Amino acid sequence: YAADLKGAIVVMDLTTNAFQIEMADQAVAYGKEIGADVKAYAPEGSFGDYEGQISIIEDLITKHVDFIVLVAGHTTALVPVVDKAMAAGIAVVNMDNRLNTNNVVSYVGVDNGQGGKMAVDYIASKLGGVGKIALIQGETGNPVQILRTKGFELGALVHPGLEVVAQQGAHWTEEEGLKVMEDILQAHPEVNAVFGESDNLAVGAARAAKSAGRSEIIFVGYDGQQGGYQAIKAGEVAATIRMDAHKMVQLSIDAAVQYIKNNKSRDGIAPETYISPELVTSAEVDQYIK
Amino acid sequence: MESLLKVRNVSKRFPGVLALDRVDFDLAPGEVHALLGENGAGKSTLVKIITGAYRMDSGNIFVAGQEVNFHTPGDAQRAGIGVIYQEFSLVPSLTVAENLFLGDYPTRRGLIDWKAMNAAAATLLSRFGVNARADDVLSSLGVATRQMVEILKVLHREDLKILIMDEPTSSLSEGEAKTLFGFIRTLRGQGVSVIYISHRLDEIKQICDRVTVFRNGQKVSTEQAQDLSISDIVTKMIGADLAEHYPQKCTALGEIYLNVDKLTGPGFTDVSFSARKGEVLGITGLVGAGKSEMVETLFGARRFESGSITLAGQDFRPKTPRQAVAKGIGLLPESRKEQGLVLALSCAQNVSLASLDKISKPFLALGAEADIAIDSFKRLEIRPADPHNRVVNLSGGNQQKVVLAKWLMRDCQVLLFDEPTRGIDVGAKFQIYSMIVKLAEAGNTVIVASSEIEEISGICNRALVMRKGRLVGELTGAGLAREKILEAIAGGEK
Amino acid sequence: MKLDRIFRENRQPIIAALSLVVIVILLSFLSEYFLTVSNLFNIGKQASINLIIALGMTVVIISAGIDLSVGSLLALTISVTAVLSVANGINIVLASFIGIAVTIVAGTLNGIIVQYGKVPAFIATLGTMGVARGVVLLISSGHPSMSFPAGFLWIADGTIADVPVPILISLLMVIATVVLLKYTRLGREIYAIGGNEEAARLSGINIPLVRIATYSISGFCCALGGIVFAARVGAAPPSAGMGYELNAIAAVIIGGTSLSGGRGNVLGTVVGAFLMAVISNGLNIIDVDPYWQGIVIGSIIVFAVMMSNLRSSQR
């Protein structure tokens, strides 16, 4: 029913971030399902190339695509170019990381803060409310990192028995998680649980603990990436906070299609939709492994 | 007799220049064959073509009757051709020993045998009386020492059939040159053929059997050395007679302009002298005597430890060359490639390098810059006279003239010349000499550091003799005769 | 004869320009959207930041230096400007000038460390890259999202005589850099110290001054690039400019400037920056699979440079 529509999903990173790759893949697949031609784009540059995202959207405006699903790299940086795209009649749906504007067709996302809190709650329940925890942050200064850290910190306040003994920054990669965890194990060998702000970080950190013979430490990741699921199944990571990429993509593209059908009017389209992050442990993990 | 090396009809064109024009050349077994010509005549180009460093455009080369076409210098080396290039082919960051055995290291069980290499190098160095250690890093050595290393690097090879020497003595003093000639004779005795390139024509009669002269990329003639006088050679080289005489020295000296008192620094100790306006003051001595250090210190390129310098009656303590230049001092350094020229820039840009303030108004007057360059090219006969040509493309001698032009443009009151005629052909040499004397006549102070006794004798009003960093004598008037200078230099070490 | 020389001495930028033309022609066959005025302006805007930074980088590289801190310096301008204006309410124009000034000082510091600290430029500017980025994170950490006022965005979105402002700014900077390098004493001295520092010193050139000036100039270019960036994104992301150093250096080298110093020219850099922007824009327009983009971009750049060098250095 959306035949002949040209669409695009613009993410930050199609190389390192498995969750973003997943979103892109889902969007392309869902496009096929409904007969729209959806292509995935991400900037060439490495971490944090917002400027590259702007260039891509400018190129998409030039190409007159019908809709763009934007996983923005920054809350405000992309607002001007999104305004331009909307003015050019392109349906822009903001997904995942929230833009600081209402001038989009719709926002579909997950509450990252809530996810951070869920992670602490899970750790608290596993530790019986008492223990020492470490936080391994994503790319310092990144908006997603900031939200997840905030959620984690707020969540930790609720559990007076939990003590945050270490908090270190890393890029979003396995090897950074590994390295930071190795150092944490030296300085804070008493640590009982670790929250990694992405599955990559948790998997890398768990690997460090395993090498050091500390398999009893509880690791919780974030995103719901295949690597994370595998690690949960193998018992190395206890849980992850899953964001349902498929569902987000579906809601986003549906909103865009409806907007186009409505003759570019937002009537009847929810301005924002939050889907809940879900906790995935070894009990649920099988259904998600591909 | 069948030629060992036969060059037929070789041509080579560089952008804008026909460097070699259908040249023939023959080298007989066991002869020392001089290859002469003005700066830019094409001598070095022929050498590089023979060894495969350059590709010829057309022509044929035969070694021992076999046509050869070396693609790399390595091929020529394996065929028994050894070359001492005009421009150093040494690696400054490596040690003397490694440079001597570059590309041909002694090994033991596949690994480099450093002990053997250093020992062999030490033997070589002492056999030739070179004042350097096998494990000295080359960049810490003076130009003359490096030249000796360059020579030894080739001489020690055992498979040598043809030896090509492109201006090997241009930075050697007479004593070292003599030692070198001894070895050339020995090699000739062993049947090695030698091509010998030099601008020091007096050397030709000493060691060469035959002489070939090039002019403007063409061969002029080949003759027996004994049949030619030096002035014959000069005539052939420049295509006209050269009135070879030193300019009339200026006699009307002015007041003392530069005074040096008990100056001590790295390389020289307790040096005192003064120089007047209108004077050409020579500084001579053996290689490594400290001449270069001395003049570089006056120029602010090196720091001195104690003593004082007075310039025009005022205390002068230059910390950088910039301060010296601001006070009207110029230095023509001894190593043109490393110290004199910015090879990537054009000739005109090199000429104006020390005088940018003069053409900056506030934007650079590029037209005026080119005009000034063309003007000095005429005065110094720099070829090709194209101000926009990159200086790296000039022949060695012409490059030296560009450095000279740089300081002529600056209009200095004190000019320090360190080996000013290194690598310069006879014709140009006398032009430079008359230029130096003219500068003095105009009331400037000129200091010439040189190990060429001829020029000290020919143009200086007075000469200081240095030995191991100390002033050991002062020569004036009749004392400036050749023999007297030689005697003073050698001193007690005879 | 004259033309011949110009060609000979600028072989690399000229052939890079030819490659650029070939690629443009190819792309306009592959997509109807490519060769449109609006897309060309697009490319101009996209190239502008890299180009402005690369101009400063050209100056530094000609002097035989290198500046890895460009991305961080760009972010520094943005954050200082944003914190002053958005968070502290200082007038945006004044704030921008302060941001630019701070960045020039940081660039100058690079020069001082290289000249007087005798630290290789690579390490000195790598250090500054880390330090400046840290400062950016620190000063903007309390303000996760700062947006610039609409008027400021004119720098990115405005046009003068129908030409987008970022393109005009880059044009002005190109002219300024050409004049600097070709027609001023400082420019000539920059070539001289890059080509042979010792010869330059012995010609009485003030090496410290010239060297430090190159890094200050680079700092200024980063600052200007930062302002354009800030106006383009309308915000002050602390990760702005990450990885820009390699792009800027690549533009310079594609344009025929040699990393070993002493030679190079500005027009080459312009060609280099446009080559990169055109390829990246073109691949998006003709929908090359993102996985393939790295492969295609890498190959085209290597190929373009290879074309311009083959036979050039035959003897």
Place this chain on the structure above:
Amino acid sequence: MKLDRIFRENRQPIIAALSLVVIVILLSFLSEYFLTVSNLFNIGKQASINLIIALGMTVVIISAGIDLSVGSLLALTISVTAVLSVANGINIVLASFIGIAVTIVAGTLNGIIVQYGKVPAFIATLGTMGVARGVVLLISSGHPSMSFPAGFLWIADGTIADVPVPILISLLMVIATVVLLKYTRLGREIYAIGGNEEAARLSGINIPLVRIATYSISGFCCALGGIVFAARVGAAPPSAGMGYELNAIAAVIIGGTSLSGGRGNVLGTVVGAFLMAVISNGLNIIDVDPYWQGIVIGSIIVFAVMMSNLRSSQR
């Protein structure tokens, strides 16, 4: 006399080593956990990958080249090995050898492009960096998570005579590189072409062979680094090795090797790599705020290099 010369000629690595010692002492006062055997092994393991890559980089830089593709080549080894073994069931040892071989070929290609294509090393390897990363993404795109078998992880976790295997591997590679550079003909020829390529050519050295060999060696080091990386992480993330080029180059230059080629030594690189690893580990151990880490790391490195250079080049 002899010692004096050794000191004079290795001033920079020696003072860098002294800075390293000072930092170690400082850190052991700041944290009781720092100077423990287990943490030292930790640092050794963390330094190992950068060190192994930096050894190859040292070789390339001494020859006056540069290799920006190291991170991508490392990822290439990992992905090829993973795809062959994990996804296609080929024996892990065989798969590793194929991965290593492919990477050496890619490194050799760098050398061929630089030598015969006459492309500046910076651009050639920047191109390869993009191309190899693209290949990695392509071949691993169908396999989002590949984990290596437990036996393979021994390369990272195992010990021989109580010393962790990665440390032993780096040690072996250090010895091999020292021998290569100091005691083999190839090694000395690498110095020669870096110090004065024209002189090397005129001395009959086979420039193409030597130059290409340096890039092959770098490729081999990346491959080995990749194997250690894969075993450490236990997975094959396509982003492996991003940004490693700057770290490796920094280690080399901190160790006193000059980017202009012709000089430098392996022990300096070892010191450089350890200096970087110690600082990063130390800052984590003493819980320095992540925002401050960039500032502290940048400053320490610049300061360490400055110390080793001041007065060294006085005349």
